[in-house]
Amino acid sequence: MELYERSAAQLGKMLRAKECSAVEIAQAINDRIVAVEDKVEAYITLAGDQALEQARAVDAKIAAGENLAPLAGIPIGIKDNICTKGVLTTCASKMLYNFEPPYNATVVDKLLKQNIVCTGKLNMDEFAMGSTCENSYFKKTKNPHDLDYVPGGSSGGSAAAVAAGEAVLALGSDTGGSIREPASYCGIVGLKPTYGSVSRYGLVAFASSLDQIGPMGRTVEDVAMLYSAICGHDPMDATSVHRDYPDFASGMKDDLKGITVGIPKEYYGPGVDEEVKKAVMDGAKMLESCGAVLKEISLPSTDYALSAYYIISSAEASSNLARYDGVKYGYRCENFDSLTDMYEKTRSEGFGDEVKRRIMLGTFVLSSGYFDAYYKRAKLLQKQIADEFAQAFKGCDVILTPTSPSTAFKLGECTDDPLKMYAADICTVTVNIAGLPAISLPCGKGANGLPIGMQLIGSKMSEATLLSTAHCYEKAVGGFGPVPKLV
Amino acid sequence: MQINIRHVAKLARLQFDDSQVEKLEKQMQDILGMVENLPELADGKIGVDQNNPMILRQDEIKPSLRRDDILKNAPKTEAGCIVVPKTVE
Numbered sequence: 226m227e228l229y230e231r232s233a234a235q236l237g238k239m240l241r242a243k244e245c246s247a248v249e250i251a252q253a254i255n256d257r258i259v260a261v262e263d264k265v266e267a268y269i270t271l272a273g274d275q276a277l278e279q280a281r282a283v284d285a286k287i288a289a290g291e292n293l294a295p296l297a298g299i300p301i302g303i304k305d306n307i308c309t310k311g312v313l314t315t316c317a318s319k320m321l322y323n324f325e326p327p328y329n330a331t332v333v334d335k336l337l338k339q340n341i342v343c344t345g346k347l348n349m350d351e352f353a354m355g356s357t358c359e360n361s362y363f364k365k366t367k368n369p370h371d372l373d374y375v376p377g378g379s380s381g382g383s384a385a386a387v388a389a390g391e392a393v394l395a396l397g398s399d400t401g402g403s404i405r406e407p408a409s410y411c412g413i414v415g416l417k418p419t420y421g422s423v424s425r426y427g428l429v430a431f432a433s434s435l436d437q438i439g440p441m442g443r444t445v446e447d448v449a450m451l452y453s454a455i456c457g458h459d460p461m462d463a464t465s466v467h468r469d470y471p472d473f474a475s476g477m478k479d480d481l482k483g484i485t486v487g488i489p490k491e492y493y494g495p496g497v498d499e500e501v502k503k504a505v506m507d508g509a510k511m512l513e514s515c516g517a518v519l520k521e522i523s524l525p526s527t528d529y530a531l532s533a534y535y536i537i538s539s540a541e542a543s544s545n546l547a548r549y550d551g552v553k554y555g556y557r558c559e560n561f562d563s564l565t566d567m568y569e570k571t572r573s574e575g576f577g578d579e580v581k582r583r584i585m586l587g588t589f590v591l592s593s594g595y596f597d598a599y600y601k602r603a604k605l606l607q608k609q610i611a612d613e614f615a616q617a618f619k620g621c622d623v624i625l626t627p628t629s630p631s632t633a634f635k636l637g638e639c640t641d642d643p644l645k646m647y648a649a650d651i652c653t654v655t656v657n658i659a660g661l662p663a664i665s666l667p668c669g670k671g672a673n674g675l676p677i678g679m680q681l682i683g684s685k686m687s688e689a690t691l692l693s694t695a696h697c698y699e700k701a702v703g704g705f706g707p708v709p710k711l712v
Numbered sequence: 713m714q715i716n717i718r719h720v721a722k723l724a725r726l727q728f729d730d731s732q733v734e735k736l737e738k739q740m741q742d743i744l745g746m747v748e749n750l751p752e753l754a755d756g757k758i759g760v761d762q763n764n765p766m767i768l769r770q771d772e773i774k775p776s777l778r779r780d781d782i783l784k785n786a787p788k789t790e791a792g793c794i795v796v797p798k799t800v801e
Contacts, residue, residue: 327781421764463766532747543724550725552796554785564797565725573727581726585736586743588724589715605753644742 228253229390230708233299233447234474236393240287240298247287247298250393251280251342254300258344258391261711264372266364267386269305270313270346276300279342286340294339295474296454301336302392304383305346306353307438308427309333316429317361318351320575321555330427331462332396332438332455339454344392348382351577352546353403353431355379356649357634360579365636368411369709370675374633377407383441384411390708394442394451398428400435401534402628402653405665408441409628409678412667412706414448414695415441417653419685420660421466423452424459432541433464435534435657443705445696448664449473452688468686476689477696481517484694487621488519491527492652497630504669504677505627508698512625515697522617522624526610527655533610534654535647536590536603542580543587549575582643611659618684623694626652628678632671652680662688664695667705676706713748715740 228236228250239245255273262268283298303309306316308326310333315321329337336343350360358366358381366381368374369389376385380397384407387395397404399417408415416439423438430436440451453473459465488509493502513519551557551571558570576584590599617624629649639646656663661682668679683691699705717733717740728736779792788795 324785327777327784460769463768464764466764529750532750535743536747536750547725551787552794553782555787557787561797564799567797568725569727572725576726582736582739582743584724584726585717585720585740589720589740589744592720592723599747599750602750602753603747605756606750608756609753643739644746647743647746 229257232444233296233393233442233450234444236299237295247280247283247342248277250298251276251300254344254392261389262391264367264711265369265385265389265391266366267347267382267389267391268302268345269315269317269348269363269382272312272343272345276342276344279340283340283342294454295450296336297340298342300342300344300393301451302344302347302383302386302395303333304349304380304395304397306349306398306429307333307396308429309343309346313346314429315363316352317349317363318576318580319362319556320549322362324555326427328427331424331459333427335455347380347386347395350379350381350579352429352542352580353379353398353400354542354579354583356402356406356646357639358382358407359636359640360577362577367636368633368675369711370412371673374635374675375410377410377629377633379403380441381407384408384413384415387411387413387441387443388708389711394440394447396438396455397441398436398438399657400431400538401657402650404439404441405628405653405663405678405680406649408665410633410676412676413441413443414445414664414666414705415439416448416452416664416688416692417656417662418452418456418688419466419662421464422456422470422686422688424457424462424465426459426461430545432538433545434541435538437657443708445666445692445699446474446477449477449692449696452692471689473689473692477693479697481512481515481694481697484517484623484690485621486512486517486519487522487617487624489522489524489527489617489624489626491524492626496648496651497627498671500671501627501629501631501677505625505679508668508679509625511701512694512698515701517694520621522621524613524617524655526606526613529606530610530655530658531647531651533603533606534650534658535586536599537607537658539583539587540591540600541587543584543591546580546584551575579643607658610655614655614659614661615684622690624682626680626682628652628665628680632673632675632677656682661685662691664691666695666698713741713744715744
């Protein structure tokens with residue numbers, strides 16, 4: 226097995242046993258990037274030289290006998306909407322094509338303190354708006370399992386890099402499914418943490434009440450390690466939650482005795498492909514064989530969730546993206562005849578079509594005369610959806626659903642059909658609306674050979690149970706597939 | 713549902729040409745058609761999470777970012793200031 230195919234947990238053990246050096250690991254990832262990046266196009270900015278430098282520092286610390294964090298020396302890629310000091314952070318937008326943040330996001334500071342190796346900045350849908358990664362201003366990332374298909378989005382670069390062995394782990398962000406859907410399409414594991422458990426300081430805002438940074442990896446243990454490394458209270462984020470966090474990677478159980486898995490019928494409706502339903506139900510049986518009890522439940526407001534999501538997220542986006550005016554940073558248009566003209570031309574030239582659509586939708590639902598009919602109704606529905614989940618969790622520990630209604634789209638399949646793309650979020654948006662944690666796991670392949678994902682949803686701050694359940698499933702199925710060859 | 717695209721675009725500080733307005737109008741109508749199915753719910757309390765109220769941080773003087781570092785990202789600067797078009801006649 227090549228170094229780039231190994232998990233973070235394995236590489237950590239090898240480093241400590243001096244079976245390989247951090248430089249060898251970083252070099253293996255760099256070589257893999259050279260070999261496959263032309264095909265996958267996962268990165269916007271590569272940091273190969275800096276990665277080797279960071280790896281050399283780790284080797285020096287190991288040689289000096291220092292006690293290092295579990296992720297020290299592990300190559301990790303970072304989604305390009307998470308600020309990295311002095312390293313381009315573009316949000317895959319022309320608007321921020323030249324933006325070099327003067328500070329690090331809290332999650333980046335935390336990881337650097339733990340001596341991780343940063344491989345670079347990963348492609349995404351512009352401002353995290355999209356489910357295919359095709360809305361990037363710079364490039365279209367491909368699905369490593371079949372290069373004619375999308376990797377999902379918006380954290381498509383993160384998912385593709387991890388799946389292709391171009392990073393061992395990656396950070397993504399999830400506003401309506403942007404970690405879980407690409408994880409599902411690329412056959413990897415992705416966790417959307419409880420709202421408030423990971424600091425959003427330095428995450429470029431899309432919809433602040435829904436956004437959350439989370440870990441993506443090829444094994445549940447790796448995802449648990451990265452989650453442990455980034456969670457925790459941060460005074461720089463007013464929505465950050467005060468609580469004690471356990472070490473998630475070491476607390477995982479071996480069986481599912483005493484765990485009740487809720488199966489909500491609303492998530493298995495006619496909009497979901499038959500092959501996806503079958504794969505997820507096979508997953509349910511596997512959980513049962515590990516000792517879990519299955520229970521049919523109902524979450525009646527699910528059908529309205531997509532509407533509530535697009536109203537709330539677009540409204541918040543229209544406010545958040547008002548800051549891009551060509552004055553203080555980012556793109557500024559060249560020719561203008563007044564301040565207002567400069568604002569309008571900068572924004573019209575700097576934003577892509579999908580971002581403009583959402584700003585327009587958000588501006589409309591917040592505008593005079595329409596606020597009560599749209600935004601207020603959506604916020605009331607948000608509370609109802611959260612209440613239904615809270616009620617459901619009185620009778621079960623986790624909830625099992627498909628992550629996406631289908632396997633990955635072909636490239637170009639929904640470029641001109643926003644509604645088709647929005648529908649892919651139907652199984653994931655409820656989790657953000659209710660502020661819950663959820664994890665996507667591979668659970669088989671479709672007729673086209675592409676991965677299918679299943680989603681486990683937990684109550685607030687139940688990541689330990691979610692990760693433990695996911696880990697049992699992974700062991701029961703004998704692990705999640707090898708890294709595609711691609712060369 | 714009629715949407716005045718030009719009016720909303722003005723509020724959003726975006727410019728669209730005629731063909732874009734036509735396309736956007738159709739797409740916005742489709743999207744609003746989707747989101748209009750929301751049920752009428754009894755008026756309830758919406759707002760911050762009661763279990764996790766946000767706490768304002770203390771107003772303390774602390775080291776902050778350096779002006780020069782911040783201005784490096786500005787499209788146009790002069791003498792430590794950001795340059796914008798004339799706003800007052």
